Amino acid sequence: MIILELHQVEIDYCPDCKGIWLDTGELELLIEDETEKKRLLNSFKKQEHTKEKLYRCPVCNKKMDKVLLDDEGDPVMIDKCKKSHGLWFDKNELYLLLDKSNAGKDNKVLNLLNDMFNYETGTKGEGA
Amino acid sequence: MWELIQANKRKSFFLFIGMTILLLLLGYFIGSAVNPYSGGITGIVIALIILFILNMISHFSGSKILLAVSNAKEVTKKVHPQLFNVVEEMRIASNLPAMPKIYIINSPAPNAFATGRNPKNSAIAVTAGLLSMLNRDELQGVVAHETSHILNRDIRFMTYASIMLGTIVLISEVFLRGMFYSSLAGGRRSSSSRGGQGQLIIMIIAIALSILAPLFATLLYFAISRKREYLADASAVRLTRYPEGLASALEKIAGSHEELKTATKVTAPLYINNPLKRKGRKASSLQSTHPPIHERIKILRNMAHGANFSDYQEAFSNVKGSVKPIIPASGLTDHEDIQIRKGEAGKGKIKNARQSKRNLEDLMLNVDRYDFINCVCGLKMKVPPGYSGNEILCPRCGRKHKTIK
Amino acid sequence: MYAVFIFLGIVLILIFYIIGVYNSLVKLRNQVKNAWSQIDVQLKRRHDLIPNLIKTVKGYMKHERGTLDSVTNARAQAMGAQTMGEKSAAEGLLSGALGKLQIAVEAYPDLKANQNFLSLQEELSSTENKISFSRQNYNDQVLFFNNKTEMFPSNIIAGMFNFKEEEFFEIEDQTEKKVPKVDFA
Numbered sequence: 001m002i003i004l005e006l007h008q009v010e011i012d013y014c015p016d017c018k019g020i021w022l023d024t025g026e027l028e029l030l031i032e033d034e035t036e037k038k039r040l041l042n043s044f045k046k047q048e049h050t051k052e053k054l055y056r057c058p059v060c061n062k063k064m065d066k067v068l069l070d071d072e073g074d075p076v077m078i079d080k081c082k083k084s085h086g087l088w089f090d091k092n093e094l095y096l097l098l099d100k101s102n103a104g105k106d107n108k109v110l111n112l113l114n115d116m117f118n119y120e121t122g123t124k125g126e127g128a
Numbered sequence: 129m130w131e132l133i134q135a136n137k138r139k140s141f142f143l144f145i146g147m148t149i150l151l152l153l154l155g156y157f158i159g160s161a162v163n164p165y166s167g168g169i170t171g172i173v174i175a176l177i178i179l180f181i182l183n184m185i186s187h188f189s190g191s192k193i194l195l196a197v198s199n200a201k202e203v204t205k206k207v208h209p210q211l212f213n214v215v216e217e218m219r220i221a222s223n224l225p226a227m228p229k230i231y232i233i234n235s236p237a238p239n240a241f242a243t244g245r246n247p248k249n250s251a252i253a254v255t256a257g258l259l260s261m262l263n264r265d266e267l268q269g270v271v272a273h274e275t276s277h278i279l280n281r282d283i284r285f286m287t288y289a290s291i292m293l294g295t296i297v298l299i300s301e302v303f304l305r306g307m308f309y310s311s312l313a314g315g316r317r318s319s320s321s322r323g324g325q326g327q328l329i330i331m332i333i334a335i336a337l338s339i340l341a342p343l344f345a346t347l348l349y350f351a352i353s354r355k356r357e358y359l360a361d362a363s364a365v366r367l368t369r370y371p372e373g374l375a376s377a378l379e380k381i382a383g384s385h386e387e388l389k390t391a392t393k394v395t396a397p398l399y400i401n402n403p404l405k406r407k408g409r410k411a412s413s414l415q416s417t418h419p420p421i422h423e424r425i426k427i428l429r430n431m432a433h434g435a436n437f438s439d440y441q442e443a444f445s446n447v448k449g450s451v452k453p454i455i456p457a458s459g460l461t462d463h464e465d466i467q468i469r470k471g472e473a474g475k476g477k478i479k480n481a482r483q484s485k486r487n488l489e490d491l492m493l494n495v496d497r498y499d500f501i502n503c504v505c506g507l508k509m510k511v512p513p514g515y516s517g518n519e520i521l522c523p524r525c526g527r528k529h530k531t532i533k
Numbered sequence: 534m535y536a537v538f539i540f541l542g543i544v545l546i547l548i549f550y551i552i553g554v555y556n557s558l559v560k561l562r563n564q565v566k567n568a569w570s571q572i573d574v575q576l577k578r579r580h581d582l583i584p585n586l587i588k589t590v591k592g593y594m595k596h597e598r599g600t601l602d603s604v605t606n607a608r609a610q611a612m613g614a615q616t617m618g619e620k621s622a623a624e625g626l627l628s629g630a631l632g633k634l635q636i637a638v639e640a641y642p643d644l645k646a647n648q649n650f651l652s653l654q655e656e657l658s659s660t661e662n663k664i665s666f667s668r669q670n671y672n673d674q675v676l677f678f679n680n681k682t683e684m685f686p687s688n689i690i691a692g693m694f695n696f697k698e699e700e701f702f703e704i705e706d707q708t709e710k711k712v713p714k715v716d717f718a
Contacts, residue, residue, distance in 0.1 A: 002520065003493070003510035008486055015520045116507065119526035209652060213659035220571060221666035223564070223674065369669075 001058055006116050012058075018091035018120060021058055024084050030098065030109045040097075043069055044080070052077060059085035069097060136359075140285040143352060147292040147345055151175050154296065154341050158303045161334035164327050179295050186291045191243040191251055194287075194398070198241075199390045200231035200253040207232065207494045208259060214268050215252060218275040221367045228252045228278060232259070234492045237386035241398040242274040243283050250278045256495065257386060260488040262377050265471040269364060269374030273400055276363035282356050286398055289349045296345045300338035307335065353397040354419050358454045361424055362440035369435045369469045375428035382421045423447065435466040501529045554690045561678040565699050568671040572702075575663045576611070576624060582660060583608045583631075586653050590634075593644040600637050604630040628661070668702050675699045 001021060004013045012021035022030075031037045047066040054063050064079040067087075076097050079088035089097070095117070098110050152172050159171020185193075205212040212230060219227055224247050231253035233239075238258040244250030252274045262270065277283055365371045381401050391403035401421055430443035437455045444454050490510075494500070497513040505525035511532075520529050587601055594601065607630040611623040644650055679698045682691040 002512065002515065003498075004523070005486075005508040005510065006506065006524070008483070010486075010489075013523070015517065015523075018523070115524065117523045119521075120523040210655055210659075213655065213662075217659060217662045217666050220575075220663055221670055223568065223670050367666075 004116060007112060009112055011116070020089045020094050021086055022089070022094070023086040027087060040069065045069075047077065050077065055079045055088055057081040057083070057085050058088075059083075064088060136280050136282070136285070136356075139352070140281065140288070143285070143348065144288060144292070146348070147289070147296070148179075150341050150345060151179060151292070151296055151299070154299055154337050157330060157334040157337050158299065161303075161327075161331045164330070175295075175299060178299065179292070182291050182295055183288070186287050187245065190287045190291070191245065191249075191283075194243050194395060195231055195251060195253060197390065198233055198253060198395060199235075200233045201495050202229055203232050203495055208491065210264060211254065211259060211267070211271075214264065214271045215275075217268065218271050218367060221272075222275050222279045224250075224275065224278065226250075228275070232256055232491075232495045233388075233390065234495055235386070235388050235390065236260075236488060237388040237403065238262070238381045238384050239388050239391075239403050240270050240274055240400045241395075242277040243287070243398065244278060245284060245287075246281070247278055250283060252278075255388065256488055256491045257384070258381070259491060260484055261380050261384070263472060265370065265373040266377035266380065268368055269370070269377045270400060272364035272367045273360045273374060275367065276360040277356070280356070280359060280363060282360065285356075286353065289352070290397070293342070293345045293349050297342045300342050303334070303338050350397070355454065357419050357424070358427075358444065361428065362437055362455060365428065365431065365435050365440060366437060366466065369466060370471045371428040371431045371435065371468065373471055375425045378421055378425050378428070382425070431468070435468050439466075499532050501531075503527055503529065551690055551693075554687045555694060558678075558681060558687070558691055558694070558696050561674070561681055562696065562699075565671070565674045565678050568667065568674040571667040572664065572671060575660055575667050579627070579657070579660045579664065580608055580612055582653065582657050586657060589647070589650050589653060590638070590644065593641050593647075594637065597634075597637050600630075600634050604634055606630075624664075631657070631661075672701050675701055 001012055001014050004011045012023075013019070014021070028037060028041065031040065045068040047068055050066045052066060054066070056062065057064050060081065060083055062082055064081050066077055067080040068075045068077055076093055078090075078093055078097075081087075095110075095113055098113065152175060155171035155173075155175030156168045157171070159167035159169070159174070161167070163170070211232075215228060215230055226248045228242070228244070229251040231251055233253055233255040235255045236257040237255055238261050240252070240254040240258055242250060242252050252271065254270070258270065259267070277286075361374060364374050368374070378401065388399075388403035391399065396402055396404050427440070427443045427447045430446050431439050433439050433442070441453065441455050490500075493510055499511040499513070499515075501509040501511060501520065503509065503522045503525065504527065505522060507522055507524040509520060509522070509529065511520065515531055518531060520531060521527075522529060583604060587605060591601065604627070607623065607627040611620070611627045614620040614623040638644060638654075681687050682696050682698055
């Protein structure tokens with residue numbers, strides 16, 4: 001895992017799997033709209049049985065929980081550390097989440113993410 | 129400068145002798161209290177053996193242990209060129225025979241200390257917080273203070289003094305605990321044993337000594353370490369010719385509310401400012417290891433006429449309102465005037481909070497040997513030392529970058 | 534018989550004392566020499582840094598030909614200087630030229646943001662500091678040595694072995710004294 005910095009914003013990023021790690025509290029910082037922030041943070045739902053592989057937390061190296069986010073629309077399944085060290089987003093997951101969370105076109109964070117991963121999202125396509 | 133070193137060496141020697149006598153007395157009386165016939169000699173021998181072992185350890189790896197305990201990491205010039213330059217400037221000014229090793233402690237709390245066996249084998253450790261907070265002239269003041277500790281042989285004195293103190297505390301503790309438990313278990317037997325009044329008196333002396341010796345040694349240690357802080361301030365000004373640099377640095381250090389987590393009671397006297405936050409205790413009490421920082425700042429700012437030792441002494445007397453000599457008389461002999469130069473202390477380093485926090489974090493990553501790759505497109509990539517891949521694709525523009533192995 | 538022993542004893546003590554003082558005089562004199570060579574090391578380092586600096590600055594400072602040329606010329610002169618007096622004067626000129634360059638740089642924000650330039654600037658201003666600190670140290674060492682050669686009783690031994698007082702390093706040019714103003718923000 002390496003650290004990326006653009007316009008004084010830092011993001012932990014895995015160059016091999018293109019995943020993104022957010023320390024606890026960082027997701028809150030990324031979402032500007034207050035009601036949207038609350039709605040999203042309250043929508044965490046733990047999933048007991050999934051086919052997705054379990055990851056280990058990069059901070060404490062313990063197995064992480066699978067969590068469903070935003071179950072009103074298309075839910076996104078991410079990984080959450082049991083000890084609340086942070087959240088793991090697979091390739092494009094963070095982008096999808098922010099994109100559909102009514103963040104709007106002039107969301108600074110989304111623009112920054114778009115900018116930061118311009119090459120990656122541009123050539124390898126969306127989805128995944 | 130030179131006379132000062134001689135005076136300091138003499139003082140270290142007397143302190144060493146004083147503490148040794150205290151230790152031997154302790155050994156003798158505790159030994160006699162345990163066994164009235166041959167215990168005294170045995171006690172002295174055991175005390176000497178413990179002292180010898182601890183001194184060996186502190187002589188050969190004392191500074192390594194101190195640096196490791198403080199979580200300090202040795203760095204190369206690439207990590208912080210300015211720090212290296214400033215240390216070298218002070219090495220030249222103070223005529224040290226060798227460049228001190230340079231360590232950085234990854235903590236946002238601003239502080240610094242020096243350690244080592246002698247001027248040839250010394251080290252200076254500063255925190256990342258200090259580096260991100262001070263400008264060049266202020267950093268120079270702090271480094272000059274630490275260099276003075278090396279030059280005045282304070283580093284060796286502090287290591288020995290703390291080891292002696294530790295030994296005395298250890299022996300007293302063991303004895304007092306032993307007394308406590310044996311009086312619980314077999315009190316009747318010992319009181320009925322022969323020996324009479326003489327033995328009882330020895331027992332009382334042993335107990336009194338075990339309680340008083342650590343207190344006495346601590347006060348001695350702290351009193352001298354306080355005085356040495358003033359001395360190092362005075363020497364720092366003589367080296368840099370610029371009292372405001374150190375004064376402004378101390379002011380910034382005093383204004384910080386960050387806590388240095390790796391500092392302990394034993395290592396606290398080493399630092400430029402007491403790293404342990406006082407809990408309501410008066411700063412000028414007998415127990416404090418450092419003079420009150422605001423007083424040190426006041427004295428430095430009172431130096432209007434020159435950068436000589438006598439100028440510091442004059443400022444000290446003005447601020448404290450007493451004529452107590454703080455510089456040994458032999459250090460006041462050079463009569464040539466030393467002018468204070470102009471500098472930029474207090475200026476600069478006023479960046480926005482976010483930028484300075486980022487600088488601090490980058491410095492700490494640098495200390496942890498992260499590799500920084502700046503892609504032409506503007507994206508910065510910070511690669512940890514254990515990264516396994518050979519190259520990284522910039523996710524912004526797709527350029528390939530080689531990683532350093 | 535006793536008188537002989539006492540006399541011999543006194544002579545021995547005297548010999549040991551003379552040896553001790555002689556050795557410390559030699560040590561002090563060596564430190565003076567060493568301090569002098571330190572100044573030379575730093576001056577040479579400054580000469581080495583200047584071509585790099587000019588190369589970096591050139592592209593940005595198109596309208597400052599004169600300032601850049603005066604630095605290059607002053608450097609050439611300083612490197613060619615032979616005697617003490619020449620050297621001191623030439624190095625003084627070089628410091629002055631560099632000081633002017635530093636002031637001129639203020640007008641070029643792009644240059645001030647250049648990472649390469651910033652690290653060169655740090656090296657250069659540190660070298661300026663090192664020059665003045667090595668001078669300071671030289672004067673300190675001269676002071677220790679001279680004290681020893683002047684004060685009783687070591688002055689007798691200094692006289693016996695022909696130890697002469699060393700000269701202090703005075704700065705004639707007042708502009709020399711000022712370290713170029715550098716913004717470290």
